[in-house]
Amino acid sequence: MNFANAAVGQYMPGESLMHRLDPRTKMLVSLGIIIVLFVVSNPLAYALLAVPIVLAIAISGVPVKLVFRSLRPLTFIMVLTFVLHLFMDPGEALFSIGRITATDQGLRLGIVTVVRLTLLVLATSIVTMTTSPIAFTDGLERLLAPFARLGLPAHELAMMMTIALRFIPTLLEETDKIMKAQMARGADFESGNIAKRAKAMIPILVPLFVSAFRRADELAVAMEARCYRGGEGRTRLRELAFSGEDLAVLIVAGAYTVAVAVAL
Amino acid sequence: MTSGLFWAGGRAEVSSTVIEVRNLCHTYMRGTPLARQALKHVTLSIAEGELVAIIGRTGSGKSTLVQHFNGLLRPDSGHVFVDGKDIWQKGVALRDIRRKVGLVFQYPEHQLFEESVASDIAFAPRNMGLSDNAVDDAVREAMRIVDLDYDEFAERSPFELSGGQKRRVAIAGVIAMRPKVLILDEPTAGMDPRGREDVLREIQALHDEHGYTVVLVSHSMEDVARFANRLVVMEDGRIAMDGRPRDVFQRRDELVEMGLGVPQITDLMAELARRGHNFPTDVITVDEASEALLPSLLAASGMAGESDSPCGGGGR
Ligand SMILES: Nc1ncnc2c1ncn2[C@@H]1O[C@H](COP(=O)(O)OP(=O)(O)OP(=O)(O)O)[C@@H](O)[C@H]1O
Ligand SMILES: [Mg+2]
Numbered sequence: 001m002n003f004a005n006a007a008v009g010q011y012m013p014g015e016s017l018m019h020r021l022d023p024r025t026k027m028l029v030s031l032g033i034i035i036v037l038f039v040v041s042n043p044l045a046y047a048l049l050a051v052p053i054v055l056a057i058a059i060s061g062v063p064v065k066l067v068f069r070s071l072r073p074l075t076f077i078m079v080l081t082f083v084l085h086l087f088m089d090p091g092e093a094l095f096s097i098g099r100i101t102a103t104d105q106g107l108r109l110g111i112v113t114v115v116r117l118t119l120l121v122l123a124t125s126i127v128t129m130t131t132s133p134i135a136f137t138d139g140l141e142r143l144l145a146p147f148a149r150l151g152l153p154a155h156e157l158a159m160m161m162t163i164a165l166r167f168i169p170t171l172l173e174e175t176d177k178i179m180k181a182q183m184a185r186g187a188d189f190e191s192g193n194i195a196k197r198a199k200a201m202i203p204i205l206v207p208l209f210v211s212a213f214r215r216a217d218e219l220a221v222a223m224e225a226r227c228y229r230g231g232e233g234r235t236r237l238r239e240l241a242f243s244g245e246d247l248a249v250l251i252v253a254g255a256y257t258v259a260v261a262v263a264l
Numbered sequence: 265m266t267s268g269l270f271w272a273g274g275r276a277e278v279s280s281t282v283i284e285v286r287n288l289c290h291t292y293m294r295g296t297p298l299a300r301q302a303l304k305h306v307t308l309s310i311a312e313g314e315l316v317a318i319i320g321r322t323g324s325g326k327s328t329l330v331q332h333f334n335g336l337l338r339p340d341s342g343h344v345f346v347d348g349k350d351i352w353q354k355g356v357a358l359r360d361i362r363r364k365v366g367l368v369f370q371y372p373e374h375q376l377f378e379e380s381v382a383s384d385i386a387f388a389p390r391n392m393g394l395s396d397n398a399v400d401d402a403v404r405e406a407m408r409i410v411d412l413d414y415d416e417f418a419e420r421s422p423f424e425l426s427g428g429q430k431r432r433v434a435i436a437g438v439i440a441m442r443p444k445v446l447i448l449d450e451p452t453a454g455m456d457p458r459g460r461e462d463v464l465r466e467i468q469a470l471h472d473e474h475g476y477t478v479v480l481v482s483h484s485m486e487d488v489a490r491f492a493n494r495l496v497v498m499e500d501g502r503i504a505m506d507g508r509p510r511d512v513f514q515r516r517d518e519l520v521e522m523g524l525g526v527p528q529i530t531d532l533m534a535e536l537a538r539r540g541h542n543f544p545t546d547v548i549t550v551d552e553a554s555e556a557l558l559p560s561l562l563a564a565s566g567m568a569g570e571s572d573s574p575c576g577g578g579g580r
C-alpha cells in the first residue's frame with residue numbers, strides 16, 4: 001500500500017554526467033541499444049550491450065537497488081514468457097513433467113527473452129530516472145520535430161506527455177490520501193474475494209475521478225489564462241543545449257553499439 | 265440514546281490518557297534519495313477530554329503525526345498507544361482503533377463518493393457492521409451534530425452542495441462512527457470567515473457539549489487561542505513547545521523565529537507594554553484585551569461609566 005513511495009522510473013535529481021547529458025543524447029543512445037538488442041541473438045552481444053547500461057547506472061549515482069526495482073512489475077510477465085518458451089518451443093527434449101516437455105531451444109529462447117526484457121527495462125529506467133520530466137518531453141518534442149512536417153502533431157504529443165507525467169505523482173498522492181481517508185472510516189481493501197475487493201474500490205475511484213476532472217478543468221483554465229494556444233511560436237525558458245560531452249557520448253556509444261551490431 | 269455513550273462534562277478533573285506516542289520516527293520514501301524524515305522522536309500524550317491544538321509551519325509533520333494516532337501510518341520506530349494498548353502489537357484490530365480515533369482529513373470533502381448525503385455518512389457505521397437501524401440512528405445523530413437538517417439534505421447528492429456543506433457532510437461521516445477522540449486536520453482550510461467560524465463553533469460544541477476529546481491541526485493562532493486548552497507547537501518533525509496557549513504565546517520571539525508568530529492582539533498588548541503602559545501581556549483573545557483596555561481607555565477620555573460594552577458607541 002505504499003503508493004506514496006517512489007514510483008517506478010521516477011526522476012531522482014542529481015549532478016552526475018548522466019543527469020547533465022542532453023535528453024536527446026540519452027534517448028538516442030538507449031534507443032540504439034534497444035534496437036540492437038532485438039536484432040542480435042548472440043549471448044556475447046547481450047553481454048557487450050549490458051556494458052554501457054551498467055556503466056550508465058554506475059555513473060548516475062542512483063542506488064542500484066532502485067534501478068532494479070523497476071523490474072519488479074515485469075517479473076510476472078518474464079516468468080510467464082520464460083515458461084511458455086521453455087515448454088512450447090520445438091527442439092530436443094530436456095526433461096518432461098507429465099505430458100509437457102521442456103526443450104533445449106525453448107530454454108535458449110526463454111533466457112534470451114528474459115535477458116532482452118531486463119536490459120530493455122534497465123536501459124529505459126536509467127534514462128527516465130536521470131531526466132526530469134520536462135527535459136524528457138522537451139527532448140522528445142525536438143526529436144519528433146522533423147516528423148511534424150509529415151503531419152505528426154509533435155508538440156501536442158509532447159504536451160500531452162508532459163501533462164500526464166506531471167500528474168502521475170499527483171494522482172498517486174491523491175489515491176493514497178483518499179485510501180487513507182476511507183480506511184479511517186473503516187474501509188477494508190485487503191480482505192474478501194475478488195468481487196468484494198472490486199466493490200471496495202468504488203469509494204476510491206469515484207473521488208479520484210472527480211478530482212481528476214476538477215484538476216483537468218483547472219489546468220485548462222490556467223493554461224488559457226496564460227494564453228496557451230498550441231506549439232507554434234512558443235519559446236522555452238530553458239533551451240536544450242547540446243554540449244561537447246553530448247557529442248562525445250553520442251559518438252562513442254553510437255560507434256560501440258553499431259560495432260556490436262555489425263560484428264555479431 | 266446516545267448521549268449516554270458520550271461522556272460529557274467534568275473533563276477538568278479526569279485525566280486518563282487516551283492517546284500516547286513514544287519516541288515516534290517516520291521517514292517517507294525510505295531508502296531513496298528522496299527520503300525525508302517527517303517525524304523525529306516525537307513523544308506526546310493526550311488525555312481524555314482535552315481540546316488540543318497542533319500548530320506548526322507547513323511541512324513540520326503535523327499531518328504525519330496525526331495519521332499515526334489511528335494507525336494509518338506505521339512508525340519506523342517508537343510506539344503508539346490507544347487506551348493503553350500498543351496498536352502495532354500482534355492481534356490488535358486496527359479497525360477498532362480507527363473507530364475509536366476518528367480522523368477527518370484536510371479537505372475531507374474530496375473523499376465523498378456516494379449518491380446521497382445520508383449514504384455517504386452511513387459508510388463508516390456500515391463498515392463497523394452496525395444494523396440498518398443503528399446505522400440510520402448514527403447518521404441522523406451525526407447530521408444533527410454538524411447542523412445539517414436531515415429532511416433537507418439526506419437524499420441530496422453530496423456533489424451538488426456548497427463547499428462548507430460538503431465539509432460538514434464529510435465531518436459527519438467520521439462522527440457517525442461515534443469515536444472517542446476526534447482529530448481534525450485543518451478543518452477550516454480554504455473556507456470563508458463565516459464558514460470558518462461555524463465549523464470552529466461546531467468543533468467547540470463537540471468538545472464542550474458532546475464530550476469528545478478533540479485534536480485540532482491548525483494554522484491560525486487566533487483560532488487556537490480562542491478554542492484550545494492545550495497547544496502543541498511542531499517544528500521540523502519535533503515538538504518544540506507544549507502547554508497552555510497563554511504560556512506558549514509568552515514565548516513570542518521563538519515562535520516568530522519559527523515563522524509562526526502569536527495572535528495579533530497579543531502582539532498589540534506586548535507593544536503597548538513596551539511603550540510603558542501598564543497592561544497585562546498574557547492576553548490572547550480580543551475579548552480579554554477589551555476587558556483589560558476598556559477601563560483605562562474610558563478613564564483617559566473622561567467617560568468612565570458611560571459605556572459598559574466593548575462595542576458600545578459611548579467610548580468613541
Ligand atoms: N506521502 C508523502 N510522501 C513523501 N513525503 C511526504 C509525504 N507526506 C508528507 N511528506 C513530507 O513530510 C513532511 C511532513 O509533512 P506533513 O504533511 O506531515 O506536514 P504538515 O505539517 O501537515 O504540513 P501542512 O501544514 O502543509 O499540511 C513534509 O516535508 C512533506 O514534504
Ligand atoms: Mg498537513
